[in-house]
Amino acid sequence: MANSASVTKDVVESVLCAYGLEDGSPIDEEGLVRITVDVLRRTGWSNDLIKAMGWRLYESLTSRVLSFHGLSSLHDVTVVHKGTRSQVDVIGVGSDRLYVIECKRWRRSIYRGQMKNLGEAARRRAVLIAELLRERIGPGSKVVHVVPVVLTVYGGPEVIEEAFRVPIQSLPAFIAEHPMALPSPPLIRVELGEKLNGELMTKIVKRVARTFGEGVLERTS
Secondary structure (H helix, E strand, O other): OHHHHOOOHHHHHHHHHHOOOOOOOOOOHHHHHHHHHHHHHHOOOOHHHHHHOOHHHHHHHHHHHHHHOOOEEEEEEEEEEOOEEEEEEEEEEOOOEEEEEEEOOOOOOOOHHHHHHHHHHHHHHHHHHHHHHHHHHOEEEEEEEEEEEEEEOOOOOEEEOOEEEEEHHHHHHHHHOOHHHOOOOOOEEEEEOOOOOHHHHHHHHHHHHOOOOOOEEEEOO
């Protein structure tokens, strides 16, 4: 880890000792995510360490940041609604917010044209999920803010084609800010019949085993 990510051995060793892993004990995925978050905090969210991650760890790290802020998360979700099918990397769920996150761990800068396409795609996914929630939960007075996000390694925070571009090192600060403080668009306001939470989303996800028609939110992992 230290060699591939330009992190000092002292930092890595101190973290491993803190988790009782200095003897080379095997680490499961959950443990690896916890250790990675700890190292990132101690190194100021090192870009070298982020670039050294695999896709799966990158998405798991995203979910861990969401959980630090009291949000539930779903991985690799496929949204099917009115004949349209779309894949979402990570969905973060809170009582009044829902983050639709596309994780891009590209090891190079993203050109403006590419970001434009990514922003448009993220917006379409967020709109699709907002429409699905209105249909499955029903209208009401509970306001939920749907936030389309393109998560990147490089670049700074910006609004691109009705979506938010957020570098992963800025994700904690972005999540800490209430969606009401964000510009609309890209923010999508949805009024539902009940508050949104992880349990409700999980119930919707589980229905895919019994439902094969339109208007289904399904989990693919």
